[in-house]
Amino acid sequence: xxxxxxxxxxxxxxxxxxxxxxxxxxxxxxxxxxxxxxxxxxxxxxxxxxxxxxxxxxxxxxxxxxxxxxxxxxxxxxxxxxxxxxxxxxxxxxxxxxxxxxxxxxxxxxxxxxx
Amino acid sequence: xxxxxxxxxxxxxxxxxxxxxxxxxxxxxxxxxxxxxxxxxxxxxxxxxxxxxxxxxxxxxxxxxxxxxxxxxxxxxxxxxxxxxxxxxxxxxxxxxxxxxxxxxxxxxxxx
Numbered sequence: 001x002x003x004x005x006x007x008x009x010x011x012x013x014x015x016x017x018x019x020x021x022x023x024x025x026x027x028x029x030x031x032x033x034x035x036x037x038x039x040x041x042x043x044x045x046x047x048x049x050x051x052x053x054x055x056x057x058x059x060x061x062x063x064x065x066x067x068x069x070x071x072x073x074x075x076x077x078x079x080x081x082x083x084x085x086x087x088x089x090x091x092x093x094x095x096x097x098x099x100x101x102x103x104x105x106x107x108x109x110x111x112x113x114x115x
Numbered sequence: 116x117x118x119x120x121x122x123x124x125x126x127x128x129x130x131x132x133x134x135x136x137x138x139x140x141x142x143x144x145x146x147x148x149x150x151x152x153x154x155x156x157x158x159x160x161x162x163x164x165x166x167x168x169x170x171x172x173x174x175x176x177x178x179x180x181x182x183x184x185x186x187x188x189x190x191x192x193x194x195x196x197x198x199x200x201x202x203x204x205x206x207x208x209x210x211x212x213x214x215x216x217x218x219x220x221x222x223x224x225x226x227x
Contacts, residue, residue: 042119042203042217043158056214091158100145100207104215106158 002026004107006092012113018080021110025073025094031055032069033104034077035091043091049075050098079112087114119204119218127224134191136221138204139184145207147180147187148215153200161189161202166209194225 005024013019025032030051035043046065047057051072060067064083069075079086089109095102119140128134138147149161164171164180164187171178177190191198205217 040219042205042220044217045214048213093158098213100213101163103160103163105160108157 004092004094004105006090006107006110008110009108010111010113012115013082014115015084016081018078019082019112020079021077021090021092021112023075023077023092023107025075025092026105029094029096029105030072031095031098031102032075033093033095034067034075035093037089037091037109039088046077048098055098082112082114084114087112119206119216121202121204121218121221123221124219125222125224127226128194130194130196130225130227132194132225134194134198134223134225136189136202136223138187138189138218140187140204140206140218141185143182143185143209145209147178148205148207149176149178149187149189150203150205150217151200152203152220158203191223194223196225196227199223199225 007022032049034046036046037043046060047067048055049069052069067077089111091109092107093104095104119138122137144166146165148163150158152158162173162178164178175192180187201220201222203217203220205215
């Protein structure tokens with residue numbers, strides 16, 4: 001079974017530029033998550049999708065971050081414009097469905113550096 | 116906000132020794148999970164313990180949960196160099212249905 005795929009693996013941009021990350025979850029997984037992990041901290045949930053609907057985006061900075069999951073499969077996370085404090089690893093995860101007992105499978109992440 | 120805090124922040128041991136990491140959390144939980152993160156394999160789920168369980172084993176891993184103290188511990192026995200990684204506890208708070216909240220992590224270094 002193929003894992004969660006993410007691209008790019010690394011991205012360096014200057015502040016005020018835009019950037020987009022792509023995620024392909026495990027086939028058949030209905031729930032998709034985007035996490036932000038700042039260096040030295042644990043991952044923090046930004047947004048959760050159930051199929052193509054948003055379940056939770058309470059911690060997504062909506063003035064600059066946006067995410068979509070068209071057709072309930074792949075997802076993109078966009079930052080526009082980027083700030084220095086957005087430097088972090090962005091992790092995508094998926095699970096078979098939502099719920100507390102469903103294991104989340106994580107992708108390798110995209111390391112973003114904002115200069 | 117972070118729900119859990121791991122202790123110690125960093126731990127260095129020799130191969131063959133046991134490693135113990137602790138996690139404290141703030142609110143009542145539905146379950147607590149431990150994850151490992153290294154550069155090679157990313158973030159990987161290790162074990163889940165439910166709030167009504169006190170101890171769970173998986174291979175060389177032993178997890179305990181004390182809900183009265185709001186704490187958990189992860190024991191890795193007979194450690195190997197390949198166990199070098201950061202270890203995170205993560206909880207599903209009882210007040211929230213689906214949001215997994217991670218702690219700050221323990222960085223484990225196992226020397227050959």
